[in-house]
Amino acid sequence: MHVKNIVVGAGYAGATLARRIAEEKGEPVLVVERHDHIAGHAYDHYNEHGILVHKYGPHIFHTTDKAVWDFLSRFTEWHLYQHRVLSYVDGMLVPMPISAETVNMLYNLGLSAPQVEAWLAEHAEKVPEIRNSEDVVLSKAGRDIYEKFFKNYTFKQWDKYPAELSPDVIKRIPVRANRDTRYFTDRYQGLPRRGYTEMFRGLLAHPLISVMLQTDWFAVKKELTWDRLYFTGPVDRYFEYSEGPILYRSVRFEYETVFGKEFVQEAGTVNYPNDYDFTRVTEYKRLTGQTALDRTTVAREYSSAEGEPFYIVPDEANLALAKKYAALAAAEPNTRFLGRLAESRYYNMDQVVARVLGLAL
Numbered sequence: 631m632h633v634k635n636i637v638v639g640a641g642y643a644g645a646t647l648a649r650r651i652a653e654e655k656g657e658p659v660l661v662v663e664r665h666d667h668i669a670g671h672a673y674d675h676y677n678e679h680g681i682l683v684h685k686y687g688p689h690i691f692h693t694t695d696k697a698v699w700d701f702l703s704r705f706t707e708w709h710l711y712q713h714r715v716l717s718y719v720d721g722m723l724v725p726m727p728i729s730a731e732t733v734n735m736l737y738n739l740g741l742s743a744p745q746v747e748a749w750l751a752e753h754a755e756k757v758p759e760i761r762n763s764e765d766v767v768l769s770k771a772g773r774d775i776y777e778k779f780f781k782n783y784t785f786k787q788w789d790k791y792p793a794e795l796s797p798d799v800i801k802r803i804p805v806r807a808n809r810d811t812r813y814f815t816d817r818y819q820g821l822p823r824r825g826y827t828e829m830f831r832g833l834l835a836h837p838l839i840s841v842m843l844q845t846d847w848f849a850v851k852k853e854l855t856w857d858r859l860y861f862t863g864p865v866d867r868y869f870e871y872s873e874g875p876i877l878y879r880s881v882r883f884e885y886e887t888v889f890g891k892e893f894v895q896e897a898g899t900v901n902y903p904n905d906y907d908f909t910r911v912t913e914y915k916r917l918t919g920q921t922a923l924d925r926t927t928v929a930r931e932y933s934s935a936e937g938e939p940f941y942i943v944p945d946e947a948n949l950a951l952a953k954k955y956a957a958l959a960a961a962e963p964n965t966r967f968l969g970r971l972a973e974s975r976y977y978n979m980d981q982v983v984a985r986v987l988g989l990a991l
């Protein structure tokens with residue numbers, strides 16, 4: 631069978647591509663997805679107790695890019711949620727990322743925002759050259775904050791200490807001297823009102839788009855020919871691991887539904903940097919706005935080396951390997967590699983959409 635356009639993967643990259651090809655070029659698109667669901671890593675579903683949960687970990691949409699927000703708003707209304715995270719440190723729940731509120735609560739101070747700025751500068755260590763993630767935090771907030779919030783959390787997540795990881799890993803987490811305790815500060819934030827999967831249903835609902843679920847591309851490609859292929863799966867798998875496998879961290883989720891309570895924790899997510907083996911606990915109703923009164927579901931996250939690829943391991947050798955695959959991908963005829971696994975990059979959801987909306991098709 632011949633198909634003009636094939637898109638491998640029904641996540642953000644694949645679904646946005648399929649929609650653009652169908653709408654803008656007026657051409658048919660076949661989307662091949664190995665899972666039994668659309669929406670990729672943003673997939674959500676109702677669990678056996680009727681609570682909407684995210685299968686691959688908590689996803690909060692946030693962007694400064696109005697074009698991305700407007701594009702997705704064609705397929706969903708929004709629950710205008712702004713995420714807050716607390717960190718369980720020294721027996722207290724304090725706001726994360728570090729802000730003036732965190733410093734005041736943790737050290738029992740009553741400082742204004744400018745005073746906190748001075749406090750952080752006073753406690754920061756002089757680091758002549760930022761070579762790793764430990765240097766990033768020491769130079770911004772000093773050793774005590776580093777040890778309490780970052781050192782052990784990072785180890786739980788990566789099985790490596792911040793000193794072993796590139797500066798970029800922790801640079802994503804800001805240290806603020808102001809009183810803003812939101813996790814993200816982007817202008818547009820929220821979750822699709824009826825869930826991500828429903829939003830994707832709208833995105834893929836076009837007469838020129840067909841979706842084949844539970845279909846691994848590598849199992850069916852011999853039976854197809856095509857003009858253009860858009861691949862959003864793992865780039866190392868595409869090239870049959872010719873350069874060796876790219877390393878990823880995965881996450882195992884332990885769900886618990888508590889009955890007889892509306893909520894069990896004070897914020898959407900609570901981080902546990904120093905206690906227990908899990909990294910964080912998310913209470914889904916806090917995110918989704920679901921109003922079941924008598925039950926609530928939480929998920930505890932355990933980082934692991936095995937399982938679905940979640941986060942690319944950010945060490946030098948692995949990033950160099952990813953570059954080799956990027957060179958192979960760039961030379962592949964009639965094929966484009968897009969999205970977090972195909973480009974071996976940590977993308978937020980809006981960044982993937984922006985990347986695909988910005989492509990010349």
Ligand SMILES: Cc1cc2nc3c(=O)[nH]c(=O)nc-3n(C[C@H](O)[C@H](O)[C@H](O)COP(=O)(O)OP(=O)(O)OC[C@H]3O[C@@H](n4cnc5c(N)ncnc54)[C@H](O)[C@@H]3O)c2cc1C
Nearest residue numbers: 639641642643664670671687689690847863969970978979
């Ligand atoms: C724990 C966690 C939390 C996150 N939270 C947030 C958040 O709060 N906010 C945010 O903006 N971003 C968040 N992200 C990032 C977000 O998940 C990604 O931006 C998004 O999933 C990228 O979409 P994608 O299309 O590139 O990849 P994916 O969503 O992974 O889609 C790729 C698809 O390709 C399919 N595929 C792979 N191989 C094959 C094959 N051989 N044949 C057929 N199909 C195949 C996969 O099954 C998958 O459906 C989070 C990520 C993680 C891991």
